[in-house]
Amino acid sequence: MKKIISSLIIMIVLIISTSVVFADNIVSQDEEFTSYVQRAKVLEVNEFVLPEEDTYAEAIQEVKLEIKSGKYAGQVFETDNVLSGHPAFDIPVKPGDGVLVQIDEYVVGDVDVFVTDYQRDGYLKWLVILFIAVLVIVGQMKGIKTVITIGVTLLMVWKVILPSILAGMNPIPVTVFSCIVITVLTILLVSGLKKKSIAAIIGTISGVLIAGGIAYIIGLRVKMTGMSTEEATMLLYIPQGIQFNFKALLFSGILLGALGAVMDVAMSIASSIEEVYKANCTLTRGELFSAGMEVGKDVMGTMSNTLILAYTGSSIPLLLLFMAYDTPAVRMINLDIIATEIIRSLSGSIGLVLTIPLTAVVTVLLLKPEPMTSSVHNGDEPLPEPAEG
Numbered sequence: 001m002k003k004i005i006s007s008l009i010i011m012i013v014l015i016i017s018t019s020v021v022f023a024d025n026i027v028s029q030d031e032e033f034t035s036y037v038q039r040a041k042v043l044e045v046n047e048f049v050l051p052e053e054d055t056y057a058e059a060i061q062e063v064k065l066e067i068k069s070g071k072y073a074g075q076v077f078e079t080d081n082v083l084s085g086h087p088a089f090d091i092p093v094k095p096g097d098g099v100l101v102q103i104d105e106y107v108v109g110d111v112d113v114f115v116t117d118y119q120r121d122g123y124l125k126w127l128v129i130l131f132i133a134v135l136v137i138v139g140q141m142k143g144i145k146t147v148i149t150i151g152v153t154l155l156m157v158w159k160v161i162l163p164s165i166l167a168g169m170n171p172i173p174v175t176v177f178s179c180i181v182i183t184v185l186t187i188l189l190v191s192g193l194k195k196k197s198i199a200a201i202i203g204t205i206s207g208v209l210i211a212g213g214i215a216y217i218i219g220l221r222v223k224m225t226g227m228s229t230e231e232a233t234m235l236l237y238i239p240q241g242i243q244f245n246f247k248a249l250l251f252s253g254i255l256l257g258a259l260g261a262v263m264d265v266a267m268s269i270a271s272s273i274e275e276v277y278k279a280n281c282t283l284t285r286g287e288l289f290s291a292g293m294e295v296g297k298d299v300m301g302t303m304s305n306t307l308i309l310a311y312t313g314s315s316i317p318l319l320l321l322f323m324a325y326d327t328p329a330v331r332m333i334n335l336d337i338i339a340t341e342i343i344r345s346l347s348g349s350i351g352l353v354l355t356i357p358l359t360a361v362v363t364v365l366l367l368k369p370e371p372m373t374s375s376v377h378n379g380d381e382p383l384p385e386p387a388e389g
Contacts, residue, residue: 034104034105035102035103035104035105036070036071036072036102036103036105037100037101037102037103037116038067038068038069038070038072038073038100038101038103039067039068039069039070039098039099039100039101039119040065040066040067040068040077040098040099040100040101040113040115040119041065041066041068041096041097041098041099042063042064042065042093042094042095042096042097042098042099043064043065043066043076043095044063044064044095045061045062045063045064045093045094045095046061046062047059047060047061047062048060048061048062056084057082057083057084057085058083058084058085059083059085060080060081060082060083061080061081061082061083061092061093062078062079062080062081063078063079063080063081063093063115064076064077064078065077065078065079065099065101065113065115067101067103068098070103072103072111077101077111077113079101079112079113079114079115081093081115091115091116091117091118093115093118097118097119098118098119098122099115099116099117099118099119100115100116100117100118100119101113101114101115101116102114102116132147135147142190145189145190146190148189149185149186149189149190152182152185152186152189153182153186156178156181156182157178157256160174160178161174161175161178161252161256165244165249165252166240166242167242168242168243170245170248171244171245171248171249171251171252172248172251172252174252175251175252175255175256176209176212176255179205179208179255179256179259180205182259183201183204183205183208183259183263184201186263187200187201187204187263187267188201190267191267191271194274195274195363195366195367196267196270196271196273196274196363196366197270198362198366199266199270199359199362199363199366200263200266200267200269200270200271200359200363201266202358202359202362203262203265203266203269203270203355203358203359203362203363204259204262204263204266204267204355204359206354206355206358207258207262207265207266207351207352207354207355207358207359208255208258208259208262208351209351210350210351210354210355211254211255211258211262211347211348211350211351211352212251212254212255212258212347212351214347214350214351215250215251215254215343215344215347215348216247216251218343218347219247219250219251219340219343220247222339222343224247224250224336224339224340224343225246225247225336226245226246226247226248226249226250226340227246227336228335228336228337228340229337232246232249250340250344253344254343254344254347254348257310257311257344257348258347258348258351258352261303261306261348261352262348262351262352262355264303265296265299265300265303265352265355265356265359266355266359268295268296268299269292269295269296269299269355269356269359269360269363270359270362270363272291272292272295273288273289273291273292273295273360273363273364273367274363274367276288276291276292277367277368284368285364285365285368288363288364288367288368289360289361289364292356292359292360292363292364293356293357293360296356296357296359296360297356299356300352300353300356303352304349304352304353308345308346308349310345311341311344311345312341312345314341315337315338315341318337318338
């Protein structure tokens, strides 16, 4: 009954929290005007195709829409939606579409409304709810704990890592500290304070630091700029005027990108060794280590592919361009953006692979502190309290 009540509470909190996203968000404010981003529904659309000699636009849509959130909820506005003919920038709408609009409210009483994007958060909200429901139904109490750990991770990224870097702090210590906090909280919340948890924490932190260290050293040697993406270049022009260390930003991204996979591997190895030990506590350290390594070898191939495919998948449009123009392999590999992804994926995979023996060694040492002991140790039991005196 307690599990059911906890699950219902989490689902209710989730629905309430996802329902207020983007509601009446103030995006800028000064002495002349205040800008809001709010939801709206398109009521009517009249589209006019412009003459071919018009160089700045292809068509204009006269859009009548009703605001659905914020202080202007229920009010109807008319605005022009300019279409340039470029699919990456245009937002063509039709009656019934949900959109996001920017409302500029001037001190003189005038109000301007602009269509800024499609409203996608409704579908995303239900996808998030489905994800949480699957976690809770399949994992039950551990599923609930997983939901909490995801919240902790998002909170650390949104409230610690990003604000700290934007305030001008060095990304490397900020990210390392955050990775340690995320690792400790995640593993302890999911598995509790047990020997396998301590081993998984040590293995995860070691593997992530190895991955980040290799990436940083190789990145310096090959003269990586950390500015291979358009978003990184745009950081040069943000209003805060922060002078970013882009190589450190790249290092931070590699740490965060490798953390999830490395944590998964470390927890799998520690749990498997513990289960083997619980089934046969007479096994030697060497036999336990061998059992953990056998599991690790099976995990190694799939998880390494996971990292490489994840990074490759994000670069498919770029790879298609190279193939379309028959770019020589030597030219392609030496490009900043491609070299960055190679370093990111391979360093993360190296850290992941080395996590396996590291975690196995620590787990065996914690489960069998004495090489010749024959007493039964239960890895599910809490760590023993230190003896008095």
